[in-house]
Amino acid sequence: MTEPIRVLIVDDQQLIRVGFRLILEAEPDIVVVGEAADGEEAVQACAQAQFDVVLMDIRMPRLDGIEATRRIVAARAQTRVLVLTTFDLDEYAFGALDAGASGFLLKDAPRHDLVAAVRAVHRGDAILAPRATRLLIDAYATVPAQRAGDLPAELTDRERDVFEAIGRGLSNAEIAAELFLSESTVKTHVGRVLAKLGARDRVHLVILAHRLGLAR
Known part of the structure; x- marks a missing residue:
């Protein structure tokens, strides 16, 4: 039997974390094995356990999602980070992609989109909003x-x-x-x-x- 996708949910709002947990844990191939309220907690959690996918909020106290993503990817390259943002043209989301995230998803995305995105980044696919691609290309500086x-x-x-x-x-x-x-x-x-x-x-x-x- 295939191992379930192990997910860490990172968001400073508890209600959002609870909502995502309820959606993901209803799926037979996904299990939420941790939560974090900010980037510091996320980095610490990833240092102590192996997660397949991290759902990462961007704007959080103490340590934001961009720096948390950079640290997590640097320490565990096999961990995929899926950024959660309010706007699909959010410059902070682009910063997280540059830091190593595998894509970004709107927080109000339909339930099936969230589940599909988690599975996609776990497979190694990228999740990018098509209309944001051109801005991302212009902003990308690592090539x-x-x-x-x-x-x-x-x-x-x-x-x-x-x-x-x-x-x-x-x-x-x-x-x-x-x-x-x-x-x-x-x-x-x-x-x-x-x-x-x-x-x-x-x-x-x-x-x-x-x-x-x-x-x-």
């Missing part, structure tokens, strides 16, 4: 511009196809269907693209694909 022109040549034709699809926001399942590949094969290609391009994660690949003009 060295001088390397951009040389990157595509390092990829095989199939890896380039996968890279372009990632840039368009497709999940592994969607890429598999479009390219007539198995999901396991797509996952292998994604890993190779990440390694060859020196990208930190899938969000990093989305930004790079747009910067190179590969994603239309």
